[in-house]
Structure formats: structure tokens, C-alpha cells
Amino acid sequence: MKTLTYTYYSLAALALAGVATAQTKIDLRTQAKAVDFSQADSTLPSKTGTSLPATCAPGQTFLKLNATPGRNWYVCTADNQWSQQAADTPVAGTANTNSVLASDGSAMVWKPLGGDVSGAPDAITVNGLLGRVLSPTAPALGQVLTWGGSSWGPQSPPLEALNSIFGRTGTVMAQNGDYLFGQIGGTISGSQLPPVGGDLSGAVVSATVSGLQTRPVSATAPTTGQVLTWTGARWAPQAVAGGVSTVFGRTGAITSQTRDYDFSQIGGTVASSQLPALGGDLSGAATAATVSGLQNRPLAATAPTTNQVLAWTGAQWAPQTVAGGVSSVFGRTGAITGQAGDYSADQVTNAVDMTKPTSYSAGARQGFVGSATSAGLRVAPSVLPSGAQTGDIVMDTNNSNQLKIYTGASWLTLTPVPANANYATSFTGQTVVTVLGTTHELGTANLIVGCYDNNSPANMIEPSTISINQSTFDVTVRFPAAQSGWCVINGYNGGTGTGGGGSGGAVTTVFGRSGDVVGSNGDYAFSQISGTVVNSQVAAGLDASKIGVGLVSNQTFSYLANVSSDIQAQIDSKAATNPTYNVSGDVTGALATTTVVGMQGRAVSTATPLDGQVLAWSAAANQWQPATGASGTGGTSGVGMAAQLGDFAVTTTSPTSLAIGAGCSLATPCNVRFGSRVYSFTSGASATLTGGAGTAYIYLTSNGVLTVGNTMSVTCTGSCVAVTGITSFPVDSIPLYSWAAAGGVWQTAGADLRGWISRSTLLAGIGIVTVEAGGQTTIAVDGAVVPTYLSNSVSLNFPLIAAGTCSVDLTFAMTGASVGDTIAPGWPSGLESGLIGNMRVSAPNQIAVRLCNMGQSIVPASAVFSATIIRGL
Numbered sequence: 001m002k003t004l005t006y007t008y009y010s011l012a013a014l015a016l017a018g019v020a021t022a023q024t025k026i027d028l029r030t031q032a033k034a035v036d037f038s039q040a041d042s043t044l045p046s047k048t049g050t051s052l053p054a055t056c057a058p059g060q061t062f063l064k065l066n067a068t069p070g071r072n073w074y075v076c077t078a079d080n081q082w083s084q085q086a087a088d089t090p091v092a093g094t095a096n097t098n099s100v101l102a103s104d105g106s107a108m109v110w111k112p113l114g115g116d117v118s119g120a121p122d123a124i125t126v127n128g129l130l131g132r133v134l135s136p137t138a139p140a141l142g143q144v145l146t147w148g149g150s151s152w153g154p155q156s157p158p159l160e161a162l163n164s165i166f167g168r169t170g171t172v173m174a175q176n177g178d179y180l181f182g183q184i185g186g187t188i189s190g191s192q193l194p195p196v197g198g199d200l201s202g203a204v205v206s207a208t209v210s211g212l213q214t215r216p217v218s219a220t221a222p223t224t225g226q227v228l229t230w231t232g233a234r235w236a237p238q239a240v241a242g243g244v245s246t247v248f249g250r251t252g253a254i255t256s257q258t259r260d261y262d263f264s265q266i267g268g269t270v271a272s273s274q275l276p277a278l279g280g281d282l283s284g285a286a287t288a289a290t291v292s293g294l295q296n297r298p299l300a301a302t303a304p305t306t307n308q309v310l311a312w313t314g315a316q317w318a319p320q321t322v323a324g325g326v327s328s329v330f331g332r333t334g335a336i337t338g339q340a341g342d343y344s345a346d347q348v349t350n351a352v353d354m355t356k357p358t359s360y361s362a363g364a365r366q367g368f369v370g371s372a373t374s375a376g377l378r379v380a381p382s383v384l385p386s387g388a389q390t391g392d393i394v395m396d397t398n399n400s401n402q403l404k405i406y407t408g409a410s411w412l413t414l415t416p417v418p419a420n421a422n423y424a425t426s427f428t429g430q431t432v433v434t435v436l437g438t439t440h441e442l443g444t445a446n447l448i449v450g451c452y453d454n455n456s457p458a459n460m461i462e463p464s465t466i467s468i469n470q471s472t473f474d475v476t477v478r479f480p481a482a483q484s485g486w487c488v489i490n491g492y493n494g495g496t497g498t499g500g501g502g503s504g505g506a507v508t509t510v511f512g513r514s515g516d517v518v519g520s521n522g523d524y525a526f527s528q529i530s531g532t533v534v535n536s537q538v539a540a541g542l543d544a545s546k547i548g549v550g551l552v553s554n555q556t557f558s559y560l561a562n563v564s565s566d567i568q569a570q571i572d573s574k575a576a577t578n579p580t581y582n583v584s585g586d587v588t589g590a591l592a593t594t595t596v597v598g599m600q601g602r603a604v605s606t607a608t609p610l611d612g613q614v615l616a617w618s619a620a621a622n623q624w625q626p627a628t629g630a631s632g633t634g635g636t637s638g639v640g641m642a643a644q645l646g647d648f649a650v651t652t653t654s655p656t657s658l659a660i661g662a663g664c665s666l667a668t669p670c671n672v673r674f675g676s677r678v679y680s681f682t683s684g685a686s687a688t689l690t691g692g693a694g695t696a697y698i699y700l701t702s703n704g705v706l707t708v709g710n711t712m713s714v715t716c717t718g719s720c721v722a723v724t725g726i727t728s729f730p731v732d733s734i735p736l737y738s739w740a741a742a743g744g745v746w747q748t749a750g751a752d753l754r755g756w757i758s759r760s761t762l763l764a765g766i767g768i769v770t771v772e773a774g775g776q777t778t779i780a781v782d783g784a785v786v787p788t789y790l791s792n793s794v795s796l797n798f799p800l801i802a803a804g805t806c807s808v809d810l811t812f813a814m815t816g817a818s819v820g821d822t823i824a825p826g827w828p829s830g831l832e833s834g835l836i837g838n839m840r841v842s843a844p845n846q847i848a849v850r851l852c853n854m855g856q857s858i859v860p861a862s863a864v865f866s867a868t869i870i871r872g873l
Contacts, residue, residue: 038763045061046061046062046063046073047060047061047062047063048062048063048064048065049062049064049065050064050065050066051064052064052074052082054080055079055080056076056079056080056081056082057076057079057431057464057478057479057480057481058076058077058078058079058464058465058478059075059076059464059465060075060076061073061074061075061076062074062076062082069773070771070773071084073085079431079432090107090108090109090110096110096112098112098113098119098120098121099111099112099113100112100113100121115128115131116128116129116130116131116134128152129152132147132151132152133150133151133152134151134152134153135148135151135152135153135154137153137154138154139154140154140156142156142157143155143156143157144156144157166178193205198211198214199211199212199213199214199217212235215230215234215235216233216234216235217234217235217236218231218234218235218236218237220236220237221237222237223237223239225239225240226238226239226240227239227240248260272285272286272287275287280293280296281293281294281295281296281299293317294317297312297316297317298315298316298317299316299317299318300313300316300317300318300319302318302319303319304319305319305321307321307322308320308321308322309321309322330342379393379394379395379403380395381395381396381397381401382394382395382396382397383396383397383398384396384398384404384411388406388411389406389408390406390407390408391405391406392405392406393405393406393414394406394411396411399413399437399438399443399472400438400441402414402443413443413444422488422489422490422491423435423439423440423441423442423488423489423491424486424487424488424489425486425487425489426485426486427483427484427485427486427487428484429482429483429484430479430482430483430484431478431479431480431481431482431483432476432477432478432479433451433476433477433479433487434474434475434476434477435474435475435487435489436472436474437469437472437473437474437475438472440473440475440489440491442473442489442491443473443491444473444491445468445469445470445473446491447468447473447475447489447490447491448489448490448491449466449468449475449477449487449488449489449490450487450488450490451463451477451479451483451485451486451487451488452485452486452487452488453483453484453485454484454485454486458485461479461483461485462519463477463478463479464478464479464480465477465478466478475489511523585598585601586598586599586600586601599624602617602622602623602624603622603623603624604623604624604625605618605621605623605624605625605626607625607626608626609626610626613626613627614626614627615627646663646668647661647663647664647670647671647672647754648660648661648664648670648672648681648700648706648736648754649661649662649663650698650736650737650739650750650752652746652748652749653686655745655746656688656689656690656744656745656746657686657687657688657689657746658686658687658688658689658696658698658739658746658750659684659685659686660684660685660686660687660698660706660708660718660720660736661681661683661684661685661706661719662684663684664681664682664683664684664719665682665683666682669681669682670682672700672704672734674702674704674734674776675772675773675776675777676772676773677704679700679704681706681719683718683719684718684719685706685716685717685718685719685720686716686717686718686720687708687714687715687716687720687722688714688715688716688717689712689713689714689741689744689745689746690713690714690715690744691712691713691744692710692711692712692713692741692744693712693741693742693743693744694710694711694712694740694741695710695711695738695739695740695741696708696709696710696712696714696738696739696740696741697709697710697726697728697729697735697738698735698736698737698738698739698750699729699730699733699734699735699736700733700734700736701730701732701733702732702733702776705720705721706719706720706721707720707721707722707723707733708720708721708722708723709722709723709724709725709726709729709730710722710723710724710726711724711725711726711727712741732776735753735754736753736754737750737751737752737753737754738750738751738753739751762777762779764779764782766785767781767782767785767786768780768781768782769781769782787870787871788870788871789868789869789870789871790814790815790816790817790868790869790871791814791866791867791868791869792812792813792814792847792866792867793826793864793865793866793867794812794864794865794866795862795863795864795865796810796812796849796862796863796864796865797860797862798810798851798859798860799859800857800858800859801835801851801852801853801857801858801859801860802853802857803853803855803856803857804853804854805852805853806850806851806852806853807850807851807852807853808850809842809848809849809850810848810849810850811842811846811847811848811849812846812847812849812865813845813846813847814841814845814846814847814867814869815845816845816869816871817841817844817845817846817847817869818841818844819841819842819843819844820841821841821869821871822869822870823839823840823841823847823867823868823869824867824868824869824870825837825839825865825866825867826865826866826867826868827865828863828864828865830861830863831860831863832858832860832861833855834853834854834855834856834858835851835852835853835854835855835858835860836851836852836854837849837850837851837852838850838852839865839867841869847867849865
């Protein structure tokens with residue numbers, strides 16, 4: 001950041017001859033937290049030059065004066081790394097005519113067409129094939145493209161070109177499949193078609209349906225509304241009594257749909273012949289099924305005897321007699337059910353399943369007692385699991401084995417805060433200081449970082465930025481210039497007891513603010529700052545040891561509010577009659593009653609001036625004295641054509657003629673500025689009215705044209721042009737005069753709208769950028785701040801989604817979408833219960849939607865789905 005230096009002069013000091021002025025420098029980097037330049041006449045936020053500086057810090061900007069406008073602004077995006085802020089498209093010149101924009105792997109460049117093609121992109125000529133020349137000779141009918149040894153050219157095919165037909169050689173006979181119908185030209189004739197028969201009669205090309213399923217159809221012509229009805233002998237048209245208006249609530253061409261009927265609406269009984277054959281572990285008919293296997297293993301058909309069991313023989317399940325047998329279980333007979341104490345833990349193999357969670361009823365307690373050589377409970381270190389559940393505890397190997405618990409939303413570090421919650425590190429000549437989270441081991445991102453120099457007492461250094469990684473807790477401090485000193489990282493959370501460093505409780509707010517608190521104006525008053533300012537801490541020209549006590553008011557030192565000093569009191573206390581403190585030279589008298597008696601050593605008359613007089617030099621009296629001003633241009637008293645006071649003045653020279661800028665000449669040019677462009681007029685112009693009534697608007701356009709806009713009949717000579725149809729000053733113009741006319745005659749006077757001292761300050765707010773070029777200021781949205789929105793909506797109709805499954809992806813287009821973009825999905829308000837969805841950019845300009853069913857099988861209703869992509873920095 002630049003150090004701004006301001007110089008202030010007291011009125012008394014200005015009156016003192018030969019007394020040096022004092023300077024007070026304000027370093028905005030360390031003495032101000034918010035700087036407002038909105039009322040400044042000019043601001044220069046960027047460095048300028050013709051070559052980029054070798055070093056820079058992130059956030060600095062540079063305007064390269066010898067670069068093309070629009071491509072001359074650079075931003076430091078990393079240490080010592082400048083990035084041009086402009087479109088990547090190179091400038092197209094006449095040398096790039098008929099070239100196309102291509103990438104060479106690192107940048108966009110203009111390249112002409114080459115290789116096998118040439119010419120303009122909209123009129124490409126193929127000159128070769130795979131690098132081999134193509135002859136420009138025009139081909140004749142039937143010729144083929146043939147390689148002539150040095151180029152491809154048209155030639156008649158050689159007679160010996162055929163060496164096989166249909167893949168066969170020798171005597172080739174016709175075979176099925178030699179030709180497809182699509183390869184046969186012409187149209188088949190009726191004589192080549194077989195006669196029709198059955199339910200059809202006549203020729204194929206004009207067949208008549210004379211029957212349905214071999215049942216004759218009457219030739220009687222039907223009337224409107226009749227249907228084809230079976231009469232007992234033939235199908236014939238008949239009127240339908242009553243009629244059916246809809247089928248299943250549908251009209252038109254009715255096709256069968258799922259759920260047209262329920263099983264309860266179907267009469268009769270399903271016959272055995274209508275049931276499918278049984279298989280797998282079943283055999284026989286569905287009404288008399290036989291179990292012939294278990295889990296695809298065969299079951300023997302042998303009839304079992306009393307007390308036999310079903311045993312596996314190695315090939316099938318079969319009845320077998322159990323040798324010995326069990327007469328009682330746990331000393332009990334009959335229907336045995338499980339009881340407490342049936343087994344002891346040492347009788348159960350792998351009694352505890354370590355893969356299953358162990359739960360305890362409320363209030364239950366499990367005790368672990370460590371021996372003299374080992375602990376009672378151990379949590380093995382590991383990485384944090386991706387599928388954590390609320391209450392899981394893990395020792396994080398990626399964070400110094402700190403003990404963490406999953407809250408259901410995030411991992412909470414349980415490592416106790418050590419008694420000393422500060423970490424300090426020193427540095428020498430560095431612009432970036434980095435302290436890893438594994439180094440300071442404070443285990444939190446809620447840190448306070450302060451940096452100091454090596455002075456005694458130490459002074460705080462204000463960094464450009466301080467960033468803390470929310471996952472690794474790494475701390476990065478950046479300075480605008482190389483610094484030496486040390487940084488302190490404070491992770492103290494205000495715990496209780498001696499281990500936390502105090503018992504006063506946690507700090508909940510700082511200066512009434514919470515969260516990440518940074519310094520703001522008013523955090524401290526000077527009365528709260530202890531100690532004494534030394535000379536090294538104040539700007540050059542001030543002696544800290546000589547600054548007394550007391551408050552200096554804004555009226556005394558308007559730019560040094562709240563600074564303790566007795567300077568003014570010392571000045572005010574000096575006796576006016578003390579010759580030691582009297583002034584001399586061009587001023588005389590005491591400090592409190594100073595009188596200006598001269599200028600630059602030349603005397604000033606004591607005569608009282610009259611209204612309108614000016615201070616003029618009299619060589620005869622050898623002094624400055626009041627005098628009446630000489631007549632100026634036009635014969636009036638006062639200043640004439642001095643500087644720009646008379647630029648573009650408009651006067652009437654006749655009832656029908658206006659003189660514009662009559663005083664503009666080579667010696668006194670009339671200049672006008674649009675932004676950075678200045679137009680100079682060295683001659684005047686005249687506007688002649690030939691008829692009509694209305695108002696003429698005399699103005700300068702942004703391209704430097706002196707214009708008389710009107711709705712009358714006006715002609716211009718000299719350096720102006722007349723434009724009809726103008727009823728007000730254009731927004732991109734500088735108004736000079738408006739002059740009314742009536743009955744083909746100009747009014748005697750017009751409205752002077754010139755503002756020779758004027759300025760319009762245009763400031764870019766948040767999200768807006770302004771670029772000045774060619775005398776114009778262009779306002780645009782800042783794409784680095786204001787995000788771009790892409791959105792689209794479409795109606796989607798998903799098919800049946802079975803319970804516990806997901807649908808196939810349905811897609812819709814979104815121009816500009818890129819793979820990896822984050823989508824804000826818009827789901828239908830009537831989305832069926834149990835359905836959850838996912839949206840993603842599956843391909844450039846394409847959104848994929850997938851629905852998953854967590855409930856029962858369902859056919860979702862057609863609905864509108866929308867997606868929004870917010871494209872930011």
C-alpha cells in the first residue's frame with residue numbers, strides 16, 4: 001500500500017516570510033482502517049509504468065502504459081506473479097485475414113488454413129488428401145479418383161478392375177441375397193406381383209377387403225355412426241343401440257393399459273392349463289406342486305420313517321436315522337426353549353462379534369481397569385471414516401492423533417486445550433510466514449494472530465492478510481513488504497481453572513462483535529493507550545519529547561483531531577507587543593494582528609478599493625493599487641478572451657444568424673475534453689435560420705463535432721454541422737447553448753449552458769467496472785464479483801420406479817453448463833412421497849436427473865424440474 005503524505009499550513013505560518021513549512025505524514029497502512037476517496041478529485045489505485053515490477057504481493061495492480069488499451073491491466077495473483085486481466089483472444093489484424101483462432105496448448109493464436117485445404121473459412125478448397133496433392137483437373141462423367149504417382153486425379157476406371165462378383169470368382173450364378181430391395185432401381189409393375197386372395201380381392205395395387213378371418217364382409221355402404229356387426233352370415237354395417245362413449249375413461253384409439261382391470265373384476269377360475277409350469281425346487285402342476293429340492297439341492301423321494309431326520313448324503317437330502325440321539329437338552333425334555341444360563345461365555349466360540357455395535361440400556365456402566373503394564377481401554381489411531389455415525393470416536397492420524405467425536409454434522413476435537421495456549425514463531429526478511437497446524441498444535445481454527453517487529457518495546461506489524469485453513473488449521477500471514485520480527489498465535493478459549501490460564505470465563509464478544517473480529521476505527525481511544533510516544537514512532541519533522549499535554553481541537557488542527565499538544569496554546573500565549581514575536585517583510589504587526597503590506601517585496605497601496613476594482617500594478621507609484629479593469633472583448637468592462645472564458649460563446653450577428661465560437665483561433669484555441677481525448681477548435685462557425693420555430697440545441701458530440709440540433713430549417717457553415725430531429729441534448733454530449741426561434745427569426749439571447757470548470761466523477765460500485773477509452777467511459781458488470789446465473793426448466797416423465805431402486809437418468813439441455821458445476825435443483829412441488837432426487841452436469845450443456853424410490857413402487861406423474869447454476873469467481 002502506498003503511504004499518502006499530506007502537508008498542512010496554518011494561516012500564521014503562511015504569513016511568515018522565510019519560515020519553513022512543517023509536514024505531517026499519515027501512514028494509512030497503520031493509522032487508518034477505512035479510507036474513503038469518494039470525494040477525491042483524482043485517485044490512482046494502480047502503479048503505472050512500461051514494464052512489470054519484478055516483485056509483487058497478491059492484490060497489487062499495475063497499469064502498463066505501453067500495452068494495448070483493454071489489455072494493459074495486470075493483477076498480482078501470487079507472490080511475484082502478474083496476471084493480465086483481459087480476454088485471451090489475440091488481436092486480429094489485416095495480416096490475419098482468413099485465419100482461424102486456435103490453441104497452441106498454452107494460448108490462443110491466429111493461424112491460416114493449411115495442409116490439405118486453403119482459402120477463406122467460408123470458401124475452403126481441398127488441395128490434397130492426407131498430404132498428397134489433388135489435381136485441379138475437372139472430372140468427366142463416370143471417372144474415378146486415381147493415384148497417378150505424384151497426385152490424385154480423375155481417370156476412367158480400367159476394364160480389368162473387376163476381379164470378383166459378390167465375393168465369388170469363376171462362373172458366377174445368381175444367389176439369394178445378391179441384391180437388397182433398396183439396391184434395385186425403378187418401380188415394380190402390377191404384372192410382376194402375384195394375385196391376392198383370402199380376405200382380399202383384386203390386384204395388389206388396388207386390393208379390396210372382402211372378408212375378415214375368412215368371414216365375408218358386406219359391400220353395403222355404411223352411414224355415419226354405424227358399426228360393423230355380424231349378422232350370422234356376414235359382417236355388415238348397422239346402427240348401435242345405446243353405444244359406449246368412453247372406455248376406462250378414455251376416448252379415441254383405446255389401447256390396453258396397466259390396471260384396466262383388477263383381479264377382483266375377472267370372473268371365473270384360472271384353469272390349470274393357464275398357469276405356468278413350476279420349476280426350481282418345485283415340480284408338477286401349480287395346483288398339485290411337489291417340493292423336489294431345497295436351495296437347488298435335490299430332495300430324495302424316499303418315504304421317511306418315525307424319528308428319522310433329513311440329512312445331506314453328499315448328493316441329496318434324504319431321510320436318515322440319527323445314531324444315539326439326544327434324550328434331553330440342558331436336562332430338560334419336551335419342547336425346549338432357550339433359558340438364561342444355558343451356556344457360559346467360555347463355551348461359546350467367538351462369543352463377542354467385534355463387527356457389531358454393543359449397546360447398553362440407560363444407566364448401564366461398563367468398567368475397564370488398567371493393569372500396571374497396560375491400559376484398560378484403547379482406541380486405535382486411524383483416518384476419519386467417511387460413513388461416520390453420531391457418537392463415533394476416532395483418533396485422527398491425519399491430525400496428530402487428536403481424539404475426535406462425530407456430532408452428526410462434523411468432527412469435534414476432544415484434545416484438551418493445554419495450559420499455555422499461545423504459540424510464537426520468529427522470522428527474518430519474509431513477506432509470507434506460514435505455521436502448520438501440526439506445528440502450533442492448538443487444534444482449532446478459532447485463532448487470534450498478532451505480529452510484532454524486533455524493536456524494544458515491540459511495535460505491532462499490520463499484515464496484508466491473515467488466513468487460517470479450516471481443516472488443517474494452517475496459519476498464513478502475508479506482509480506488503482519483507483518484515484522481520486515474530487508472530488504470536490493465540491488459541492485460548494477462555495476455560496476455567498488454572499489449566500486454562502484464568503477463571504474469568506470465556507470472552508464472548510470483542511468490541512461488541514463476535515466471530516472473526518478484525519480491527520475497526522474506534523476500537524481504542526488515545527486515552528486508553530498507555531506509555532509514551534517516542535520519536536521513532538512519529539512522522540519526520542515531529543519531536544515526540546516536545547509534544548506536551550492537553551487536547552488540540554479540530555478548529556486548531558482540523559486534520560489532527562484528538563492529538564495531545566500545547567503548540568497552539570504556546571502560539572496564542574505570545575504577547576502581541578513583544579518585538580521578538582512580531583513579523584516583517586510583506587507582513588507587519590504581531591502574530592495575532594498581522595497585516596499584509598506587500599507581495600513579493602512590492603508594496604501594496606493602503607487606498608480603500610471600490611466595488612468591481614482589481615489590484616493592478618502602478619509603475620508610476622511603484623506599488624499594487626486598486627484600479628478599474630480595462631474593457632474586454634465585446635466592449636464590456638471586465639475580462640475578455642482570457643484563457644477559456646470565451647470558448648464557444650454564441651452571439652447573434654443578424655436576426656437569422658448565430659456566431660458560434662468567434663473567438664476560437666490558432667492563438668486562442670477552444671478546447672474540449674472527453675475523458676482522456678481533447679478536441680481543439682481554431683476557427684468559429686455560424687448557424688443560419690431559414691425558417692420555422694422551436695429551439696436549437698448547440699452542443700459538442702463525444703467524437704468532437706460541433707453540432708446544432710433542431711427541428712427547424714437550419715444550415716451550418718464553418719466548423720459545425722446541423723442535425724434535424726433533435727429535441728434535447730444527447731446524453732453523450734457537452735451542452736453549450738440552447739437558443740429559441742419564432743417566425744424564422746432567432747431570439748435576441750439564448751441560454752448559456754457552458755461549464756468551463758466542471759467535472760463528472762464516475763465511481764464503480766461493488767460488482768461494477770468502468771473502463772475509459774477514446775473519450776468514453778464504459779460501465780459493465782464485474783464478472784469477478786457478480787456471479788453468472790444459468791437456469792432452465794423442463795417437463796420430465798419418469799417410468800415406473802420399483803421400491804428401493806433408482807430410475808434411469810433423464811436429461812435436458814442447459815447452454816453453458818460445464819461438468820463439475822454446482823447445481824441448485826428445483827424439484828416439483830408435488831413430488832411423490834418417498835422419492836428423492838439428484839441432479840448433475842453429465843456432459844457439457846446437459847443436466848441429468850435421477851429419482852430414487854425409498855417407498856413403494858410408483859409411476860411418478862409428469863412434472864416440471866428446474867436447475868440453476870451460479871457461476872462465480
